[in-house]
Amino acid sequence: MAVESSQPGAEAQRSEIAEATLPPPTIAPTLPVGELPKPASPEPGPDLMVGQKVGPYVLRRKLGQGGMGAVFEAVHESIGQRTAIKILHSRFTEDSKVAERFLNEARATSIVRHPGLMKVYDHQKLPSGSLCLIMEFLDGESLESRLQRYRRSGERLPASQSVEIIRQAAAALQAAHEAGIVHCDLISR
Numbered sequence: 572m573a574v575e576s577s578q579p580g581a582e583a584q585r586s587e588i589a590e591a592t593l594p595p596p597t598i599a600p601t602l603p604v605g606e607l608p609k610p611a612s613p614e615p616g617p618d619l620m621v622g623q624k625v626g627p628y629v630l631r632r633k634l635g636q637g638g639m640g641a642v643f644e645a646v647h648e649s650i651g652q653r654t655a656i657k658i659l660h661s662r663f664t665e666d667s668k669v670a671e672r673f674l675n676e677a678r679a680t681s682i683v684r685h686p687g688l689m690k691v692y693d694h695q696k697l698p699s700g701s702l703c704l705i706m707e708f709l710d711g712e713s714l715e716s717r718l719q720r721y722r723r724s725g726e727r728l729p730a731s732q733s734v735e736i737i738r739q740a741a742a743a744l745q746a747a748h749e750a751g752i753v754h755c756d757l758i759s760r
Contacts, residue, residue, distance in 0.1 A: 621633060621643070624648075625645060625656055625658075625695065625697065625703060625705075626695055626705075627647050627648050627649060628645035628646065628647055628648070628654060628656060628705065629645060629646055629648055630643040630644075630645050630656065631643070631644045631645060631646055632644050634655065639659060639660060639663060639669070639673070640657055640658050640659040640660050640663075640701075641657075641658055641660075642655055642656065642657045642658075643655070643656045643658070644708060645705075645708075653708040653710075654692065654705055654706060654707070654708050655689075655706045655707065655708045655709070656703050656704070656705055656706070657703060657704045657706060658697070658701050658702075658703040659673050659701050659702045659703065660701070661699055661700060661701045664700045664701050664702060665700075670702055673702055673704070674694060674702065676691070676704065677691040677694050677704050679747070679750075679752045682750055682752070683746050683747050683750045683752060684746070685742070685743050685746035685747075687739050687740065687742060687743030687746075688743050688746070688747070689706055689707050689709060690706065690707040691704050691705070691706050691707075692705045692706065692707070693705040714736060
């Protein structure tokens with residue numbers, strides 16, 4: 572089902588995006604998150620720890636960790652800009668398909684402009700060999716945290732909030748789809 576855009580200039584934006592050097596979109600990622608190889612023992616996370624540096628950024632705190640890596644809040648040493656740094660687990664760095672998918676995330680995010688999508692500013696390869704993305708830091712409550720808060724209080728998320736969250740997510744997905752990008756692993760964090 573095609574979704575028509577009511578935004579002025581959407582056709583021009585699509586033609587600009589089509590000329591970008593992003594590889595053609597695929598219907599499914601090379602390695603969906605659920606199919607990543609399982610390590611023999613749990614990995615403690617990226618080699619970097621809070622207080623260490625990634626380029627000019629100092630890692631302040633770990634925001635979360637998932638199957639592919641960890642995300643840290645970081646601050647630029649000289650200008651004080653807060654960012655989020657997503658570091659790919661070192662075990663995936665050797666797998667060229669996973670590394671390519673990780674960097675495609677940065678390329679795709681830089682092409683699609685939408686207030687519901689996080690900006691990616693840069694990427695780096697760390698001395699440990701791990702890849703990382705330097706991203707916009709969003710200060711606020713994750714959907715997962717909000718849902719847990721309601722569950723603890725014995726309440727449900729009000730329907731009006733549920734509808735608004737779904738509307739915002741759908742609008743961001745529409746912008747990505749209009750750019751030829753299919754997002755295959757939505758999460759609530």
